[in-house]
Amino acid sequence: MKEQKVINVILSGGSGTRLWPLSRENKPKQFLQIFEGKSLYQHTLLRNKELVDEFMLITNEKQYIDAKKQADELAINIAAKIIEPIGRNTAPAIALAALSVEKDTILFVTPSDHMTADQLQYQDCVAKAIALAKNNSIATFGIKPTEAHTGYGYIEYEKEDVLKFWEKPSAKDAQLFLEKGNFYWNSGMFCFKASVFLEELEKYDPKMLNACKIAMPTIKNGLVGMNAMKKIPADSIDYAVLEKSQVIKTVPSKFYWTDLGSFDAIINYFERGNQVDNLQQISNEKGSNFAFSNKKIIAAGVENIIVVDTADCILLLPKGKSDLVKEVYNSIKDSNNKLI
């Protein structure tokens, strides 16, 4: 029997606004080369390259330029690409990937903008997920929650079995999940056989699958035809398939995982001893402050301030409340969009 090919499908889509002004519309979070000189996208390539046979990139036209350049910097080949003229969320992106490969190909789907540590544990988990995928399961990666985060999906489990998939919960539900204890964070990584995913999509969203099939022949040099893409309904893989499917398994994942989805998350990663370029901790008699800047930062008599210093603007936030950047971004967007 021919060994099944394993492809890392990397999703690089939405332009995260949560790290604004470090990230900008034209330089999304996954391409910021601030983690020892490399971007989260590059770290994704590096940690997976020994674990898979090929890379496939699903992105948009703008981001493809950065993605190609940064892969070239690492001398890593992106064997296949699907370029979406408009975003339709994760389910159609993954469906197009699954339709473009041989049916028994194993797809290891990952975001482009997360970070992991503990590479041996990570490799072990990915191997387990690939084994589950070969056995016709859809494998997910369950991360033990450390807080009642409302920005992640949750996986309710009992021993090895997934009881239920929960999309991003309310603060109240997130707290409940944390207290109950048998809930994982859904890391947004999945592993399955292309045919298995397509069968499940056929079951739970046949219209989406059909629209994706119609779109396939419109793909030219990776780029999906605009009209066909417009006809694909938008939905996340979580809603379209995972919440309903009965073939889901989860791999309890002991490796460190973070989506670095806020300045606080980056600071937390930094405080664990990881290097973040230009991130400085400024301690004084009152406490600590943190700054993203290539200048020397000095702070006296103030604590728990986050300074984000960029070429054209400086943002101040309180540590622990860096989510406030969302409101700032929205207000700036209207009044000062050259900073966006």
Added chain:
Amino acid sequence: MKEQKVINVILSGGSGTRLWPLSRENKPKQFLQIFEGKSLYQHTLLRNKELVDEFMLITNEKQYIDAKKQADELAINIAAKIIEPIGRNTAPAIALAALSVEKDTILFVTPSDHMTADQLQYQDCVAKAIALAKNNSIATFGIKPTEAHTGYGYIEYEKEDVLKFWEKPSAKDAQLFLEKGNFYWNSGMFCFKASVFLEELEKYDPKMLNACKIAMPTIKNGLVGMNAMKKIPADSIDYAVLEKSQVIKTVPSKFYWTDLGSFDAIINYFERGNQVDNLQQISNEKGSNFAFSNKKIIAAGVENIIVVDTADCILLLPKGKSDLVKEVYNSIKDSNNKLI
């Protein structure tokens, strides 16, 4: 009778560290062109030029370059200069000025780094001081205190008369002065006939006067000889003369006066409606923050922070406690003196 000449003797000496990192060793506070594009030194020239016949500058070699350049920008002539190879505080500087002019010349001595407003009131006070000087008094300018500031000298008065001169007081004394009510801040501006000052110095510090007389013939192109300068004892005009002299009068001064000797003082000046270049007030739902920067500053969830953004470093301070910069400066001085 020949009309007496009035000379504005501008003292530009010490490199203020209280506005670091905006000011630097090589760019002291008085030369920062941030007040509608002009420096405090330039504002000093501008507000006095119609009130006096000539300018005399007392400074050091380094600062003379900036002072000359900035006077040239305004097409204002500095008729005379005394360049001190080493600083000896204010009393010797003023004595050298007094020795270098005809004895009945009126010297209007001012710092180079203060700011006033209400020009008509100011002119009126200077005219009164000149009149007192012509009448053989040493005129001082009494500013009504608005807080128990420990950074200024105080003038205890009764009606028109000076009872006593007080050098920078303790916090306790400053509070007492404020409560008593008959105390002015000493603005550091003085007006007297050259001969009167020299007579008083003869009375209270004849050694200093003598050393200054010996130094006079060593002056070449404005520059005082180093050996002679070294032999002049250092002292402030306050200690050497003002605290002891019986010919002191004070002009109650209603004009706005500030030494802009801290970031808080500059913010106070700004909040009175004056423009300070690149000073921004950043208000949010929590309160206000202030930033010196040519970048756009945004603050969310933080209040009462002062940000001082310069080409190579950024300082954070709490509003109302900008005096902390002194400690910061001292610690930086040892560890990172390229920022000084």
